[in-house]
Amino acid sequence: xxxxxxxxxxxxxxxxxxxxxxxxxxxxxxxxxxxxxxxxxxxxxxxxxxxxxxxxxxxxxxxxxxxxxxxxxxxxxxxxxxxxxxxxxxxxxxxxxxxxxxxxxxxxxxxxxxxxxxxxxxxxxxxxxxxxxxxxxxxxxxxxxxxxxxxxxxxxxxxxxxxxxxxxxxxxxxxxxxxxxxxxxxxxxxxxxxxxxxxxxxxxxxxxxxxxxxxxxxxxxxxxxxxxxxxxxxxxxxxxxxxxxxxxxxxxxxxxxxxxxxxxxxxxxxxxxxxxxxxxxxxxxxxxxxxxxxxxxxxxxxxxxxxxxxxxxxxxxxxxxxxxxxxxxxxxxxxxxxxxxxxxxxxxxxxxxxxxxxxxxxxxxxxxxxxxxxxxxxxxxxxxxxxxxxxxxxxxxxxxxxxxxxxxxxxxxxxxxxxxxxxxxxxxxxxxxxxxxxxxxxxxxxxxxxxxxxxxxxxxxxxxxxxxxxxxxxxxxxxxxxxxxxxxxxxxxxxxxxxxxxxxxxxxxxxxxxxxxxxxxxxxxxxxxxxxxxxxx
Amino acid sequence: xxxxxxxxxxxxxxxxxxxxxxxxxxxxxxxxxxxxxxxxxxxxxxxxxxxxxxxxxxxxxxxxxxxxxxxxxxxxxxxxxxxxxxxxxxxxxxxxxxxxxxxxxxxxxxxxxxxxxxxxxxxxxxxxxxxxxxxxxxxxxxxxxxxxxxxxxxxxxxxxxxxxxxxxxxxxxxxxxxxxxxxxxxxxxxxxxxxxxxxxxxxxxxxxxxxxxxxxxxxxxxxxxxxxxxxxxxxxxxxxxxxxxxxxxxxxxxxxxxxxxxxxxxxxxxxxxxxxxxxxxxxxxxxxxxxxxxxxxxxxxxxxxxxxxxxxxxxxxxxxxxxxxxxxxxxxxxxxxxxxxxxxxxxxxxxxxxxxxxxxxxxxxxxxxxxxxxxxxxxxxxxxxx
Numbered sequence: 030x031x032x033x034x035x036x037x038x039x040x041x042x043x044x045x046x047x048x049x050x051x052x053x054x055x056x057x058x059x060x061x062x063x064x065x066x067x068x069x070x071x072x073x074x075x076x077x078x079x080x081x082x083x084x085x086x087x088x089x090x091x092x093x094x095x096x097x098x099x100x101x102x103x104x105x106x107x108x109x110x111x112x113x114x115x116x117x118x119x120x121x122x123x124x125x126x127x128x129x130x131x132x133x134x135x136x137x138x139x140x141x142x143x144x145x146x147x148x149x150x151x152x153x154x155x156x157x158x159x160x161x162x163x164x165x166x167x168x169x170x171x172x173x174x175x176x177x178x179x180x181x182x183x184x185x186x187x188x189x190x191x192x193x194x195x196x197x198x199x200x201x202x203x204x205x206x207x208x209x210x211x212x213x214x215x216x217x218x219x220x221x222x223x224x225x226x227x228x229x230x231x232x233x234x235x236x237x238x239x240x241x242x243x244x245x246x247x248x249x250x251x252x253x254x255x256x257x258x259x260x261x262x263x264x265x266x267x268x269x270x271x272x273x274x275x276x277x278x279x280x281x282x283x284x285x286x287x288x289x290x291x292x293x294x295x296x297x298x299x300x301x302x303x304x305x306x307x308x309x310x311x312x313x314x315x316x317x318x319x320x321x322x323x324x325x326x327x328x329x330x331x332x333x334x335x336x337x338x339x340x341x342x343x344x345x346x347x348x349x350x351x352x353x354x355x356x357x358x359x360x361x362x363x364x365x366x367x368x369x370x371x372x373x374x375x376x377x378x379x380x381x382x383x384x385x386x387x388x389x390x391x392x393x394x395x396x397x398x399x400x401x402x403x404x405x406x407x408x409x410x411x412x413x414x415x416x417x418x419x420x421x422x423x424x425x426x427x428x429x430x431x432x433x434x435x436x437x438x439x440x441x442x443x444x445x446x447x448x449x450x451x452x453x454x455x456x457x458x459x460x461x462x463x464x465x466x467x468x469x470x471x472x473x474x475x476x477x478x479x480x481x482x483x484x485x486x487x488x489x490x491x492x493x494x495x496x497x498x499x500x501x502x503x504x505x506x507x508x509x510x511x512x513x514x515x516x517x518x519x520x521x522x523x524x525x526x527x528x529x530x531x532x533x534x535x536x537x538x539x540x541x542x543x544x545x546x547x548x549x550x551x552x553x554x555x556x557x558x559x560x561x562x563x564x565x566x
Numbered sequence: 567x568x569x570x571x572x573x574x575x576x577x578x579x580x581x582x583x584x585x586x587x588x589x590x591x592x593x594x595x596x597x598x599x600x601x602x603x604x605x606x607x608x609x610x611x612x613x614x615x616x617x618x619x620x621x622x623x624x625x626x627x628x629x630x631x632x633x634x635x636x637x638x639x640x641x642x643x644x645x646x647x648x649x650x651x652x653x654x655x656x657x658x659x660x661x662x663x664x665x666x667x668x669x670x671x672x673x674x675x676x677x678x679x680x681x682x683x684x685x686x687x688x689x690x691x692x693x694x695x696x697x698x699x700x701x702x703x704x705x706x707x708x709x710x711x712x713x714x715x716x717x718x719x720x721x722x723x724x725x726x727x728x729x730x731x732x733x734x735x736x737x738x739x740x741x742x743x744x745x746x747x748x749x750x751x752x753x754x755x756x757x758x759x760x761x762x763x764x765x766x767x768x769x770x771x772x773x774x775x776x777x778x779x780x781x782x783x784x785x786x787x788x789x790x791x792x793x794x795x796x797x798x799x800x801x802x803x804x805x806x807x808x809x810x811x812x813x814x815x816x817x818x819x820x821x822x823x824x825x826x827x828x829x830x831x832x833x834x835x836x837x838x839x840x841x842x843x844x845x846x847x848x849x850x851x852x853x854x855x856x857x858x859x860x861x862x863x864x865x866x867x868x869x870x871x872x873x874x875x876x877x878x879x880x881x882x883x884x885x886x887x888x889x890x891x892x893x894x895x896x897x898x899x900x901x902x903x904x905x906x907x908x909x910x911x912x913x914x915x916x917x918x919x920x921x922x923x924x925x926x927x928x929x930x931x932x933x934x935x936x937x938x939x940x941x942x943x944x945x946x947x948x949x950x951x952x
Contacts, residue, residue, distance in 0.1 A: 113857075116937075120935060131908050138911060
């Protein structure tokens with residue numbers, strides 16, 4: 030037995046040894062390794078083949094199973110389909126059968142001519158029966174009535190009953206009429222009360238309306254008065270504004286005047302002040318200087334005087350020196366006088382210098398004042414200008430207000446006019462309404478009167494008719510009584526078999542034109558029948 | 567102002583989805599509803615432009631616009647996903663207060679009256695099913711809102727008889743429903759308060775049981791217990807899947823509030839209702855269910871649209887003395903021809919003739935083939951429930 034691997038991979042024939050060779054261990058080892066490798070490869074190949082084989086076997090088994098399953102499934106499916114188809118077929122046949130059956134039933138239930146004839150015949154039969162029954166009933170009734178009419182006792186009894194019934198009915202009628210009259214009275218009363226109520230309400234409403242209108246008028250009057258007052262006020266305001274304007278003008282003029290005056294005064298004042306100041310300044314200065322000099326001089330004089338006095342006292346002692354000293358003194362006095370003059374000149378010079386200086390200062394001051402004054406003037410002008418503008422503005426406002434005043438007044442006047450027109454229209458309307466209302470009321474009254482008249486007439490007519498009917502009824506009663514008598518006589522005659530031809534002549538036939546005519550006719554027929562029966566006998 | 571207190575300028579906005587069959591895409595829109603003149607407008611959210619200009623659409627009322635419901639506008643089924651704005655949410659969320667009503671009836675004679683009673687009092691039936699309690703489930707359910715003593719007291723009544731559970735929706739639902747129950751003493755209720763649920767429907771004075779949720783959180787808990795994800799595993803179905811036929815009351819009947827009348831008619835006809843549940847069918851389910859009629863009915867898509875346009879009630883019907891073939895054919899005869907126009911001529915008193923008005927709106931769908939009875943019943947009460 031050989032393995033499959035041996036068949037697939039046959040062993041190579043070992044090469045024949047050609048001759049002795051020295052053993053080469055490396056080669057041997059390599060050969061050994063190669064042999065082992067080959068062996069391993071062979072084994073590997075074998076396993077691979079076995080795996081493939083196993084896979085193949087498994088796949089075939091699966092495929093077989095699947096195939097079987099599919100086969101079974103298809104078989105089942107086919108069976109189901111067949112069943113399904115069979116069911117469908119059966120259903121189709123069933124539905125077909127149903128349809129046929131229903132068609133038959135419908136056909137059967139459809140009405141044929143014979144059925145219709147039969148139905149009609151049945152209907153005719155039923156109708157005929159009904160008609161016959163009705164006729165029979167009518168005949169019976171007629172016969173009964175005939176018998177009843179022929180029977181005098183019953184008739185008498187019935188007539189009495191009827192009399193009673195009629196009396197009761199009449200009484201009831203009267204009572205009912207009375208009740209109806211009362212009800213009507215009540216009804217009319219209610220309606221009258223309602224109408225009265227409505228009327229009162231209407232009057233109240235009109236009064237209220239009038240009051241409201243009056244109030245409205247008063248209110249409007251008050252409003253108008255207020256408006257007139259307003260107009261007056263406006264006028265006053267206008268006048269006041271005019272007055273104010275005038276005053277403003279005056280004020281402006283006054284201001285201008287004042288300004289002029291002030292300028293003048295200022296000028297004058299300045300002049301006076303400068304003059305005065307200059308004067309005062311010079312005077313004072315000179316006075317002061319003079320005083321000072323005088324004081325000095327006085328002091329000098331005093332000193333000299335004292336010296337003189339001393340000299341006087343020493344006159345004797347110093348006689349000799351006196352003259353010298355006197356001379357010296359005179360010399361000194363001369364010197365002093367000279368000095369005095371020099372001083373005076375100096376003072377003059379000083380004054381001049383001072384005046385120059387002062388003038389210089391003054392000029393500066395004046396310039397300053399002037400500048401200030403110019404500034405003040407400028408300010409004053411601005412103030413005046415502002416004031417002027419204010420006044421102008423006020424004047425413009427005033428004018429505007431005046432215009433507005435005028436416009437409002439015009440408006441108010443227009444309103445007043447409009448209101449008056451509306452009032453006129455409303456009055457006219459009111460008048461018309463009142464006229465219409467009064468005419469309506471008159472119509473209603475007329476209508477009511479006519480109605481009352483009609484009712485009265487109708488009542489009278491009813492009363493007359495009632496009377497007439499009563500009379501007729503009494504006549505009828507009499508006639509029926511006569512007839513009864515006549516019939517009794519007839520019967521008696523029949524019974525006695527007496528010739529009764531004279532009864533053919535009835536009393537005036539026009540009397541029987543009422544509903545009793547039928548009954549009378551019946552009676553005549555009866556008589557004729559009786560006669561004919563007599564004849565036949 | 568109407569029942570919802572609507573002003574003239576009010577506009578409600580909803581986010582809706584439409585599955586485009588041709589493109590196989592879900593398209594999103596905003597649906598605007600104007601209750602003053604019952605008009606609608608649609609806005610394409612992705613393309614940012616008006617998809618449908620404002621137009622009057624009297625087929626839709628404000629009460630139809632509930633989250634999760636499908637409405638059909640110009641033959642396009644639109645699934646309402648959420649409220650489009652805060653105003654709509656605040657205005658409408660108070661109208662969606664839910665409460666659970668559990669009524670144990672001795673027999674299903676008064677089931678139609680019960681439906682009528684609920685609808686007449688202005689409640690919207692959101693979910694409904696017939697429940698068969700085991701001892702454990704009954705104990706667990708009662709322990710949600712009752713003490714242990716009361717649980718022991720009521721557990722026996724829940725284990726026998728027919729227990730119908732309703733999820734009802736109305737403004738201030740919990741309070742109004744608890745007011746409707748009447749006094750707990752059944753004798754007193756039947757004498758003094760004959761108009762209350764206890765007074766009217768509790769024929770069995772000893773085992774009678776009526777329960778309504780006591781508060782909103784309890785209501786939500788109870789609803790999730792009865793109608794939640796695990797409910798199908800917890801409760802055993804009462805459907806027999808044998809000798810039966812399926813009757814599916816269509817959404818237009820529920821919208822008109824005539825379901826009670828139809829149930830009364832079925833019960834008076836001598837049939838028995840084994841199982842009953844309210845379903846909100848999706849397009850795929852409705853198509854799958856009506857697949858066999860494709861090609862047989864000229865208005866197949868209209869039928870599908872009608873089924874997905876609202877809630878429908880599925881019932882497994884049986885008769886004690888009829889086998890599979892008999893029950894299907896007899897019930898089919900009983901409800902009348904599927905075209906009410908024909909039915910009005912030949913069987914004017916049949917259910918479809920009275921309550922239906924065309925082939926699509928023919929009041930109820932019933933099994934047509936005898937062998938389909940258990941299959942259709944299985945589809946609704948087994949496959950759809952799981």
